[in-house]
Amino acid sequence: METCAVCGCEDASCNHCSNCGAPMCQSCTDAGEDCPCDENLEVELPDMEFENEGSALRKATPDNPRIFACPTCGEPNRLTGLDVQRHYQCDDCADRAEAGVP
Numbered sequence: 001m002e003t004c005a006v007c008g009c010e011d012a013s014c015n016h017c018s019n020c021g022a023p024m025c026q027s028c029t030d031a032g033e034d035c036p037c038d039e040n041l042e043v044e045l046p047d048m049e050f051e052n053e054g055s056a057l058r059k060a061t062p063d064n065p066r067i068f069a070c071p072t073c074g075e076p077n078r079l080t081g082l083d084v085q086r087h088y089q090c091d092d093c094a095d096r097a098e099a100g101v102p
């Protein structure tokens with residue numbers, strides 16, 4: 001089972017956000033709940049809101065939780081909704097790619 005990006009339950013296995021691909025449970029889908037990425041589509045955070053110096057990943061906050069897996073390595077809880085919208089990968093994968101390491 002996957003964690004629902006909306007309510008956090010562990011019952012999200014067959015529904016996904018059409019914007020970012022985040023898992024959503026059937027209850028949230030049936031209720032028409034929006035994925036957290038919908039709330040952040042136009043949000044730009046200042047530079048001080050990056051996770052780490054030298055990182056492109058956004059800082060996790062209550063409104064932008066780090067609940068998404070990295071699309072490259074598959075490790076869970078590596079990206080926020082804002083990171084997913086920007087098609088980022090986790091810092092470890094980005095560092096390996098920049099170094100030319102597969």
